[in-house]
Amino acid sequence: MINAFASETLLLRRRPMPLVVGGAWTIMVLAFAFGVPYIVYSVLDPATEQADRAELLDTLIPASVPATSASSYPLFGGALMLILGVLMTGPEFRWNTWTARFTQGPSRTDVILAKIAVGAVATFVIAVIVAAASTLASFIIALVEGAPTGLPSAADLVASVGAATLISTAWMSVGAALGVVFRGTTVALAVGLLWTLGLENAISGLAGMLSALEPVRAVMLGTASGSLVSSLGAPTQGEGGTPGVVDDLSTSAACVVLVAYAVISTVVALAVSRRRDIT
Template sequence: MAASARAELLRLRAWPAVWVMVSVWLLLNLTFTYVFNYVAYATGSTSFATEGVASDSLLAELMPSAIPQIFTGGMPMFGGAIMFILGALATGSGFGWGTWKTVLTQGPGRLAAFGGTLAAVATIVTGVVAATLAIDVAASVLIASAEGQSIVWPSLGALAESVGAGLLISGMWAAGGVLVGVLTRSPALAVGLGLVWSLVVENLLRGVGNLLSGVEYVTNVLPGTASGSLAGALGAANEPDGDGTPGVLTVLDGGPAALLTAAYLVAFVVVAAVLMRRRDVA
C-alpha cells in the first residue's frame, strides 16, 4: 500500500490538472475571503457579500483572530466541488487510461492498490487545507499591518477545531468524488455528476423543502447540509439563516453536523472499496 501511495502521488503531482484545481481553489479563497472584502472596506463600497455589514465588523473579519470563523466558509460549496473533482479524477482516470487494469493484474492486491490511491488523495487534501491556512494567515497579517491594527492570534483550540472541520469537509467531498469515479468509470461523467449535485441538485431540493415539509427531512441529512452546517457552526455564515455565505448553513448543530460529515466520508470510502474489490475493471 505504501508503494502504491507513492506511485499515485507521483502520478497526481505530475498531472497539471491537479495543480490547476488546487490553484483555482486557493485563488478563490484569497479573493472572496480577503481581497473583495478588503477592497469594500478600503473604498467604502458594498457588494452582495458586504451589504449591511458595518466597516468595523468587516475589518474585524479580516484580522488573524477571525481565521477560525472564516476558514471553512468557502469549503462546503466551492472548495468541496474542487475536492470532489480531485477525487473523481484520481479514480475515474484509471479506468479510461487502463492503468487500473495494469496495476491490479501486475501489482499489489486490489485493496492495497486502492488504499494507496486513497492515501494519495488524503495527502493532497491535507496539503490543500494547510496551504489554505497559510494563505489566510499571510493575508490577514498583511491587512492588519497595512491598517495599523495589532495582531491578535486566535486560540490554538479554536484554530485546531477549524482546521479539523476543514479536513473533514474537504475529505468528505474528495471521498464522494472517489466513489463516483469508481461508479461511473469515467472522469468526465464523474466530474459532471459531482458538480451538478453539489452546486445544483442540493440547492433545488432545499428550495422544494421550504415549500414541502416532508422533503425537509431528506435535505437535512444531505452531504452538503452536513458540511455546510459544520462550517456554519464555526461562525462562517454572515447571517443567522446561513444566507450570507454560499453553501454555509445553520440547519444542524456542530456536533451532529461533524458526525454526519464523518459518516458520509466513511461510507463513501467503504462503498468505493467494496466496488473496487468485487467488480471487473476491464
C-alpha cells in the same frame, strides 16, 4: 497496503492535478474571502457606513481567519475537492492503467484504499496552505488598516484546518467513488456537480417550504459541511454570510454525516472495483 500507499503518493506527486486544484482553491479563497470583501470595505463611505465597515473589517483580521478561511468550503471548495477525487480515479480508465496495477501489485482493495487515503492527505495539505495564505492576507490587511494584528489561537486554527480537511475528504471521496462507478471523468463530473451544486441546493431551498424534505436536507453533504463551518463562528448564509454556511445540524451530527459520506463512498468504490471487470 504500505507499498500501495507509497505508490499512490508518488503517483499523485507526479501528476499536476493536486497542484492545479490546490492552487486554484488557494487563489479563490484569497480572492473571494479576503480580496472582494476588502474592496467592498474600501468603497464604503466612512461617514455614513462606519458600522458596516467595522463589521466587515472584523471578518478580515487575523483573529477571524479560522472562520473566514473555512467559510468557502461548504459550497465552492467542496466542488473543487469533488473534482480532485474524480481526477484521482477516472483517468485510470482512459489510460488503461487499472489492469496493470490490479494484476501486478497490491490487491484492488489496497489500491483503492491507498488512493483515497492519499487523497485525504492531499486535502489536509491544501487546507494547511489555504489557512497559512489566509493568515498572511489578513495580517497584511490589518497592517494596512491599523487593525489588531493578533493571531488566532492555535486551537482555533487546528479546529479550522480539521474542519476543512474533513469537509474536503468527504467531497473528495464522493468524487473518487463517482470516477470508479462511471469509469471515467466526464459523466462522473457532470453527475457530481449537478448533484452537489444543483440538486442539493434545490432540496435545501424547498425544505423551508416542505417539511417532508427536512430529513433529506439533514443528511445532505452540503448541509453537513455548512453546519460544521458555522460551528467555527462563521456567519450563516441567512445572516449575510457565505453561501452554503448553515446551522441546520449540531457539530457532532455534521461530523457524523461527513464521515458517513467518506466511508460509504469508499465502500462503494471498493465494491464496484472488486465485482466487475476493469477493462
